[in-house]
Amino acid sequence: MRGFAITASLLLAGCASAPAEVATAPAAPTAPVEAAKPPVALQYLYGSPEAAVAVRATNARIADYGVGRINQRPKDSVVLAAGATMDTPAFEPCGTKPFAAVFDADETLIWNLGPMRYFAEKGTAFDVKVWDQWEKTGAGKAAAMPGSVEMVNKLRAAGITVIANTNRSAANAKGSEDTLRAAGLGEFKHGETLFLMGDDATGSSKDGRRATIASKYCVIILGGDQLGDFSQQFNVKDLPAAQRMALATSAAATALWDKGWFLFPNPVYGPWEKLGWGDAFPSDKQWEPSQ
């Protein structure tokens, strides 16, 4: 799933009854009516000033934090040490290593406007083959997120190496390098400043790649749109929703949010897509009108 689980719900959000009805109803006499407007999550993220302002402000916080943080060399990276959890947090040491800031790519540095519109407009679910083509040929059709170019430029000007750690495929390294460059984000070089799925044997977990980066750099910033961009412990298989929430809002995690760990809003896709009614809505908050 290339590290994100876009399912039919991306396009059919909230209308799970529709597929069933469509499947059993007689064939419609005309071609499917194209959606007049994008799904709300896409309208919000890619189109609204409300989201643009939130993203810009996050990028401004990252740049300010980075430029300020290197005035006094930190003892540790913000990359958790192997085996460390939010209960017993411990971090990779900085030593005298050069400074780096590590970002996810998709919906963290760039908006994947090409395939997101394609999937939504065609009414198709996420398709790994289409996504693979996108990684290869998308240069020029992704956009730097609001304020991202200014952010990476400020960090680089301060001497901080900007690195991407993404679950795009190592097989498509050139396409992703080209896509980031064409979006105005500068040079990312596979194996040096671009780390991809397939670089090691641990699949979609970014922990191994983070450890590799932290062995060479003092990582002062991690940025992403999903918790897996900070630690794989949030993505443990079958981790109950309440426990994932507790880990992410624990004292140790809270000490890092906005202070080394920076999270971008992305309501379009994410690991939370498996949440059921009872996960999102506590039972003691159910309410109905009187008639």
Added chain:
Amino acid sequence: MRGFAITASLLLAGCASAPAEVATAPAAPTAPVEAAKPPVALQYLYGSPEAAVAVRATNARIADYGVGRINQRPKDSVVLAAGATMDTPAFEPCGTKPFAAVFDADETLIWNLGPMRYFAEKGTAFDVKVWDQWEKTGAGKAAAMPGSVEMVNKLRAAGITVIANTNRSAANAKGSEDTLRAAGLGEFKHGETLFLMGDDATGSSKDGRRATIASKYCVIILGGDQLGDFSQQFNVKDLPAAQRMALATSAAATALWDKGWFLFPNPVYGPWEKLGWGDAFPSDKQWEPSQ
């Protein structure tokens, strides 16, 4: 519309073809299939740690900003003066007035879990009559957003008056006072610390109420989930999407975001629901797979 435009798109996000097909197809043999999961925007906002972390961090920033800001009395409120625009920003004066922080209520202080689940689970569009009942009877079924209780408590402890300015109806003042209290957010009193639609003759615009508040307080913080929580100039009728974006990301506005103006993520409903494909996706970013 009570200041927000939840339409059928809330529930039918991305499946605008469904209503047409349902309308013309023969009656389904069984009752409508209930959605197995909430729409993605609701999963994200109300259920995900990703959103909870973003909201908590926003509340933490507000509390830190407020407590720090009053150390040196500002000359001006962050409420724009009558007639001032983002091109020629001018603000209400602080004088020696007491400090206040002004927040929208819905999806800024509280999550409306009761009716949001009801609308989504029943597959119905936003219904003003249901919402009116919710305002009257929702106490106990709305939840304080993550970190909101801690935020208002910190501001109050610092001597900053916490005020809500919401487009809930003045006719339902008691219900809204009860709802905020039951969510753990303390006392809001209509006409003193709770301003509602109907308090003046300007309908859903919050500018008049903001001016009333700023005549009595030095407003150091505005918080909301939509641009109308900061200035009605963002909600001018027929304002083109590109112009709304330009205003919200102008230099004058950027100087305020995170520095007096604080925006909470809300991809569930908002004024951006009218955006079309071309608004959310620039035409030069269109892309299709080769087959």
